[in-house]
Amino acid sequence: xxxxxxxxxxxxxxxxxxxxxxxxxxxxxxxxxxxxxxxxxxxxxxxxxxxxxxxxxxxxxxxxxxxxxxxxxxxxxxxxxxxxxxxxxxxxxxxxxxxxxxxxxxxxxxxxxxxxxxxxxxxxxxxxxxxxxxxxxxxxxxxxxxxxxxxxxxxxxxxxxxxxxxxxxxxxxxxxxx
Numbered sequence: 689x690x691x692x693x694x695x696x697x698x699x700x701x702x703x704x705x706x707x708x709x710x711x712x713x714x715x716x717x718x719x720x721x722x723x724x725x726x727x728x729x730x731x732x733x734x735x736x737x738x739x740x741x742x743x744x745x746x747x748x749x750x751x752x753x754x755x756x757x758x759x760x761x762x763x764x765x766x767x768x769x770x771x772x773x774x775x776x777x778x779x780x781x782x783x784x785x786x787x788x789x790x791x792x793x794x795x796x797x798x799x800x801x802x803x804x805x806x807x808x809x810x811x812x813x814x815x816x817x818x819x820x821x822x823x824x825x826x827x828x829x830x831x832x833x834x835x836x837x838x839x840x841x842x843x844x845x846x847x848x849x850x851x852x853x854x855x856x857x858x859x860x861x862x863x864x865x866x
Contacts, residue, residue, distance in 0.1 A: 693728050786855055825841075
């Protein structure tokens with residue numbers, strides 16, 4: 689979902705043919721990109737909060753055993769960390785949607801990276817592939833998978849920072865005549 693949020697925020701301007709109109713406003717292109725990224729982070733945090741609330745509600749309704757404040761706080765920390773890592777990776781799709789001038793190429797890139805993350809994690813190299821790191825950190829990949837460690841998390845941070853900066857640079861220098 690986080691990838692879809694960012695793809696929509698960046699790709700819709702080109703699909704709706706409003707990119708040149710948006711850039712005619714007295715706002716810098718860098719500010720437009722920064723605002724889109726901030727809105728994306730906000731939406732993704734709201735989606736994660738909704739996930740936590742719904743999970744707690746269903747856990748209560750189903751009277752699942754093992755509830756404790758410690759477990760809830762640890763789970764909340766895991767969800768927040770996984771959310772932030774996933775959002776950082778999803779910024780790459782904003783760059784792809786911008787360069788591809790629409791949704792389609794970015795959705796293809798998202799599916800390709802998710803597929804690669806699954807295969808690479810299954811082969812045991814997920815700790816070194818940034819798109820595998822969130823699932824390894826959250827434990828979704830299974831108990832037999834290695835923890836991503838500091839290098840894996842640093843790789844995700846590098847992808848997020850470089851993608852955000854590259855998107856800003858692309859928007860500053862691209863020809864937005866269509």
